[in-house]
Amino acid sequence: MDPTIFLVMSAAKQQMDLQQVHADNMANINVVGFKASRTSTQPLYIKGDKVSEKAYAEVSSHSPSMKDGVLNYTGRSLDIALRGNSWVAVSTPNGEVGFAHSASLTRNIGGYLTTEMGYPLSNFDGEAVSIPPQNEIMLTETGEIFERDPNLGLSLYSEIPVYQLDYDKVRRGERGLITIDDAAGVVRLEASGVRIITGALEKANVNSPGVLADMMLTEQNYNANMNSFKTYKEISSLETQTLLR
Amino acid sequence: MNGALYVGKTGMDAISQQMNEIANNISNSQTTGFKASRVSFATLMTQNVRDASTVDGGTPTGLQLGTGVKVSGTQKDFSVGSPVSTERELDVMVNGDGFIPITKSNGEIFYTRSGNFTLDENGMIVTQNNFAVGSGFIVPEDATSVKIDASGDVGVLLAGENEFQNIGQIELVRFINPEGLRSMGDNMYQPTESSGDAMFGIAGEFGFGEFMQGYVEGSNVNMGEQLVQMIETQNSYEMVSKVISKTGEMMSNATQQIG
Numbered sequence: 468m469d470p471t472i473f474l475v476m477s478a479a480k481q482q483m484d485l486q487q488v489h490a491d492n493m494a495n496i497n498v499v500g501f502k503a504s505r506t507s508t509q510p511l512y513i514k515g516d517k518v519s520e521k522a523y524a525e526v527s528s529h530s531p532s533m534k535d536g537v538l539n540y541t542g543r544s545l546d547i548a549l550r551g552n553s554w555v556a557v558s559t560p561n562g563e564v565g566f567a568h569s570a571s572l573t574r575n576i577g578g579y580l581t582t583e584m585g586y587p588l589s590n591f592d593g594e595a596v597s598i599p600p601q602n603e604i605m606l607t608e609t610g611e612i613f614e615r616d617p618n619l620g621l622s623l624y625s626e627i628p629v630y631q632l633d634y635d636k637v638r639r640g641e642r643g644l645i646t647i648d649d650a651a652g653v654v655r656l657e658a659s660g661v662r663i664i665t666g667a668l669e670k671a672n673v674n675s676p677g678v679l680a681d682m683m684l685t686e687q688n689y690n691a692n693m694n695s696f697k698t699y700k701e702i703s704s705l706e707t708q709t710l711l712r
Numbered sequence: 713m714n715g716a717l718y719v720g721k722t723g724m725d726a727i728s729q730q731m732n733e734i735a736n737n738i739s740n741s742q743t744t745g746f747k748a749s750r751v752s753f754a755t756l757m758t759q760n761v762r763d764a765s766t767v768d769g770g771t772p773t774g775l776q777l778g779t780g781v782k783v784s785g786t787q788k789d790f791s792v793g794s795p796v797s798t799e800r801e802l803d804v805m806v807n808g809d810g811f812i813p814i815t816k817s818n819g820e821i822f823y824t825r826s827g828n829f830t831l832d833e834n835g836m837i838v839t840q841n842n843f844a845v846g847s848g849f850i851v852p853e854d855a856t857s858v859k860i861d862a863s864g865d866v867g868v869l870l871a872g873e874n875e876f877q878n879i880g881q882i883e884l885v886r887f888i889n890p891e892g893l894r895s896m897g898d899n900m901y902q903p904t905e906s907s908g909d910a911m912f913g914i915a916g917e918f919g920f921g922e923f924m925q926g927y928v929e930g931s932n933v934n935m936g937e938q939l940v941q942m943i944e945t946q947n948s949y950e951m952v953s954k955v956i957s958k959t960g961e962m963m964s965n966a967t968q969q970i971g
Contacts, residue, residue, distance in 0.1 A: 479966070483714055484761070484777060486962065490716035490955045491778030494723030496948050497730065498753040498781060507773065527762075527773040543789065571752055571787065574889040576908040583752040583784050601888060601911070603919055617918040638764075639776055643755030675951055682958050689962045693969035700970075 469703075474523060475696045481508065481526040482689040488528045489682045492673045499583070500548070500569035501643055501671035502531035503678075531645070533634050536569075536672035538664065545572040545580070547606065548669040553629045553656055555663075557582055557644060558589040565644025566632060569669035574598060584642055590628045591653055597625050606665050609658045629661045630654065715777060716959040722780030723952035726753055729783045731945050737933045738942075744796075745826025745899045746931035747788045748938075754784035790890045793932035795924060801858045802829040802837065805929040808921020810884035811901065813910070814843040822900040823885055823893070823910065828928050837866070841898050846882050862922040864915040884920045885910040 488504050495501045510522035538548055547570055549555065554566035570582040579595040580588045587595040598604050599614040606612060610627040632645070633652030640646030647653055730751045740746040756779045764774035795805055804827035806812065811823035822843065829845055832838045835853060837845045849866050851858055857869040859876050864883065867876030887893060892906030903910055916922045 483716070483962070484775065486959055487715040487719055487777050490719035490723075490959065491780060493948075493952055493955050494719050494726070494780040495753070495755055495778065496723075496951070497727065497945075498755050501755060504776070504778060527775050528777065530773065542791070573787075573891050576888050576906070583787070584754050615919075639758055639778075641757065675947075679951060679954060682955060686958050686962050690965050693965050697969040 471699050472696070475692050475699065477523045479689055479692045479696075481524045482685050482692065484526050484528075485685050486682065486689075488526075489678050489685065492678050493675065493682075495643070496671050496673050496675060498643055498671050499571060500536065500567055500669045501673065502533060502568070502639075502645065503671065503673045504528045504639065505530065505532050530634070530637055531639050532672060533637075534672045536670040538667045539670055540667045541571075542666050543571070544606065544665055545574070546570075546666055546668050547572060548664045548667045549629065550662060550664065552631050552634070553661065554632055554645065555627060555629060556589050556591050557586045558593040558595065559586055559641055559644070561641075562593065563640065563646065564589065564591055564593050565640045565642075565646050566630065566637075567644055569667075571668060574604070576600075588627060591630060591650075591655070596627050599624050606663065608663055608665070609661045610663050611658075626658075627663065629656045629663065631656055714959055714963060715779070717956060717963075719778065719780040720952050720956040720959065722756060722782060724949065724956070726751075726781045726783050727945055727949045727952060731942070731949070733786060734938055734942050734945060738935070738938050741931050741933040741935060741938075743826075743899070743931050744828050744928045745793065745824065746933065747790055747793075747825065748931070748933045749786045749788045751786050752784050753781050756780045756782055788891055788893070788895070789932060791932050792921070793930040795927040796930045797927055798828075799926050800828075801860075801925065802831070803827060803926060803928045804829070804860050804882075805924045805927040806884065806915070806921045807924050808919075810886055810913070810915065810920045811890075811910075812845065812882060813885050813912075814839050814845055814900070815847060816843050821910075822896060822902055824900050825929060826899040827923075841900075843900075846880065849880050849882075851879070860923055860925045862916055862924070864923050881914070882923070883912050884915050885912055886920065887911070 485506055488506050492503045506528045509525050511525050549568050556564050557567050558564050572580040575581050578597055578600045589595045603615040604612055610629050611623055612625045613621045614624040615621055631654045632647055636649050636652040637645050637647050733751045737748045759777045759779055761775040761777055814822050814824055829837050835851045837849045851868055854871045855868040856871050859867040864881050866879050868879055869876050888908035892904050893901040894904050896902055913920050
C-alpha cells in the first residue's frame, strides 16, 4: 500500500490543530493576564530503508509564552498586575492551586479577595488570603494588605504571598491559570523582591500580527497538502487507467 | 468539524458583548449618577489532547488545545463622578462613599447614587421615578426653602419664620462589595448575596461621604478611555473574523481538492 495519502492526511490534521491554537490565542486577546500558547512541530520517523523512510508530523502546544503583556492603567485600587517572574496564587474549586499574573479583585463577604472568575486569592497551600470583613482596605506594592479603621487608622492585616516559578516546569492549567506539578519549582519571594502594581491590569501577551502571519502560513501549508492530495489522486487514477487498458 | 471555527466564534460573541457595554457607557455619559461598567473575559476550558511523555522517543511537550473565551461578567466602576453645579435646592450629591436608600410605594428598598430629587403631590421628597427618599420626608406646603446639610439633615424654612426646622436625616448605606450589587435600571441597585447586606451610617462619619446640596453627580464615564477601548474592540473583532474566514477557506479548499 502506498502511504502517501496517509502522510498527507496526517499533516493536514496537524495543520488543523495548529489553526485551533492560533484561533484560541486570538480569541483570548482581551483576557486579563492571558499567556499565549506556543507551538512546535516534530517529525515522527517511521524507520525503513533509505527510500521508504517516512516522517509523520506531530504538533505540540504545551508551555505558554511567559513574556509580560502591556499594562493597562484602570485606576481601580483592587486591580493588580505583576511584572517578570512573580505570580500570585489562586485556588480553584477542585482544590488545585493555579498562578495568575494579573487580576481584577473583588471583596467577598466571606472575608477574602476573589478574581473575576470567583476564585479566591490564596497561598500555595490553598489557604485564602484574609481581608478585614468591613473596613476599607489598602494594598501596597509589596503585597501587604492594610486595614483602614475609622478610629484607629491604618494597621497591617495580612499579606498576599508572591511566588517565583520554574518556567521549565509550568503548564497551562484550568481557565487560563498557570499550574506547576512539581512543588520544588515554586519559591516564595521575600517582601523586598515583590512588586505588585495596583490600579493596572496586564493585557494578554498575544502578538496579534504574529498570530495573523502564523495563521496565513498554516493555511498555505494546509492548502499545499490538499494540492499534494489532488496530485496523488490524479497519479493513482492515471495508474488505474493505464493498467486497466 | 474544525475546532478553530468554534474558537473563533466564541471570540466574536465575547467581543460583541464588550462593544455593547462600551455603547451603553457612551450613551450614558450625560446620565446623572451613572456608573461605567466594563466586561471581564475568561479563558474557556483547555482540552488535553495528548499528555507530555517522559518515555524515550516520546515528545516532551504534549498537545493542549484551548477552546476560546467567554464573558465572565461585567464590573461596575463605583468611583465618584465629577460634581455638576445646578444650584437647585433638591439636588444633592454624595461626595464619597455611600448610597442613598429609596423606598418604593410597596415598601421595597432600593439604593441609588443619583440625588436629583423632586417633590410629589403630597410634598414628599422623591426620586425622578417617584420613589420616596429614605423613609419619606414631607416638606410642608408653606415651606419656602429646603436645606440639606453635609450630614444629611433635612431642614425646612416655613413662611414667616426665620429659622430652619429639622424634619429628619437622610441616612447613607454602604456595601462590602458594591460591585456585587444588582443594577435595577434607572440608577437603582439592590443588594445580592455577593454584595453583602446594607450597612447604614451617617454622612461624614466612618468613611461615608458628605452631602453636597445644589450639585448632582455627573456620569463617571471616561470618554477618552471608552473611545480607545472601542478602537481596540474593533481591531480584535476584525482579527477574530479573519481567523474564521481563514479556517473557512481551509475547509472549502479541502472540499474542492479532495471531493
